[in-house]
Amino acid sequence: MSDPLPAAQPVVATSRRFLDQRLRMQMLRLVDAVEAQRSLLKASAVLCVTQPALTKSIQELESILQVRLFDRHSRGMIPTEAGLRFARAARRILADIRHLDEELDELANPSFGSITLGALPVAASGVLPGALTRLKLSNPNIKIRLHQGSTEQLLPLLAANEIEIVVGRLYQPVMPDDFTRETLWHEPLSICARSDHPLFSLPLVTIDDLKRYELILPSLGQRMGQEISDLVSKLRLRSERATHSSSHGFIREILHATELIAITPRLMMAGDLARGTLGIVPVHIGSPERPAGLITVTGRELTPTCQTFVGQLHGYVAEIVERSIGPMNSSG
Known part of the structure; x- marks a missing residue:
């Protein structure tokens, strides 16, 4: 069900707005909700108000501000530049009010x-x-x-x-x-493996030793992914069969259960390293400090x-x- 599309009335600035006297907290909340949901139907559900009441409140606010906040389209509510700026300001003000509430609780x-x-x-x-x-x-x-x-x-x-x-x-x-x-x-990139991995039994681990094992690689962001990819290429490790995952939990389970090795930021597995169930393979790979x-x-x-x-x-x-x-x- 699409939003109703009331005819947008032109809004012309004619006088001072006196926002400090005329704005209400609920007006900030409704713009925040409509901008986030891009839908009157969804925003009204979030705010627990009816769509007609929400539409009326937006029109009242636009009259106070003397600008249009949203353009009504068949695909939803599209914020204007003024709408985006008001939404950003509303979120800052609402956040400040929440923090004030919390600070007063702390004082008490x-x-x-x-x-x-x-x-x-x-x-x-x-x-x-x-x-x-x-x-x-x-x-x-x-x-x-x-x-x-x-x-x-x-x-x-x-x-x-x-x-x-x-x-x-x-x-x-x-x-x-x-x-x-x-x-x-x-947090340099490091080679991580389970604590009883065969690599830890070697007197000296070399890059060639790493090439005997398949990789599991985190894909938690474009920049880190590129850094890991560059390092894999530089070391000429076996990447054609590498497993990629954005799940920290999945990577942990695979490392604990198999002989796969991972290239990860060292502290990504801090808890397992502290408990001794995973270890950092002692081999120089030339990672920057990060x-x-x-x-x-x-x-x-x-x-x-x-x-x-x-x-x-x-x-x-x-x-x-x-x-x-x-x-x-x-x-x-």
């Missing part, structure tokens, strides 16, 4: 904080489980929300204050931006709960480096 009861994190795939499966376990053990009442995605997906959320901090691989921006990047560790750590908004103060998390992350990284899962340098 400091042990009941919350944190919203962004994580790149390798960090989400590697260092974060251990760091968050430490956080929950020391602060069991803290609420944690985690958004996993690529750098391109997470940075807009960080800028809009929908997440407080991003954890993962640090890429230098093409152009200067408003983010601060702090390197906490390095810095990783934290991304924050320059000049934005972290909440007390987020500062506590950062402290726990520092502690966990130091712990795994001490266990010789690191240091993360290019020799591995």
Whole structure:
């Protein structure tokens, strides 16, 4: 069922808008929902309002703003440039209100904080489980929300204050931006295999020894995929029968159950390396260091709960480096 298509009325700016006096929180929520769903039917379900009521609210808001926010098409609601800008602003304001609510809760009861994190795939499966376990053990009442995605997906959320901090691989921006990047560790590409793999019984492992085994390779992002592909070509490993997977769990199971070997960022398997069920094959493959750590908004103060998390992350990284899962340098 398609959205009804009320005739779009031209909106002409004629006077001051007085947005600070006339906008209501529900108006921010409805634009957020319509822009995200691109459908009046779906947005009305999300907001628990009727379609006629939603249409009327949009028309009222467009009258206040003196611009059209959406173009009505048979394929749905298409935001105008003004609609996109309003939606971005609405999400920032709603995020700020949520954070204010959480900060007031923290003032009332400091042990009941919350944190919203962004994580790149390798960090989400590697260092974060251990760091968050430490956080929950020391602060069991803290609420944690985690958004996993690529750098391109997470940075807009960080800028809009929908997440407080991003954890993962640090890429230098093409152009200067408003983010601060702090390197906490390095995650070179390494050869990973189960701890009782035949390679670990050799007195000295060579590249030719690696060529005897089939590969399983992570495909968790275009940039990392290209780095792994380049390394496989450089080492002239057997890639024609390689298994590719975007599932961390699947790669773990295959490594534990077979003699396949993987080329992965070293800390992608941090938990299994710490438990001793997987190991890093001691062979030089010439991987670059690949810095990783934290991304924050320059000049934005972290909440007390987020500062506590950062402290726990520092502690966990130091712990795994001490266990010789690191240091993360290019020799591995």
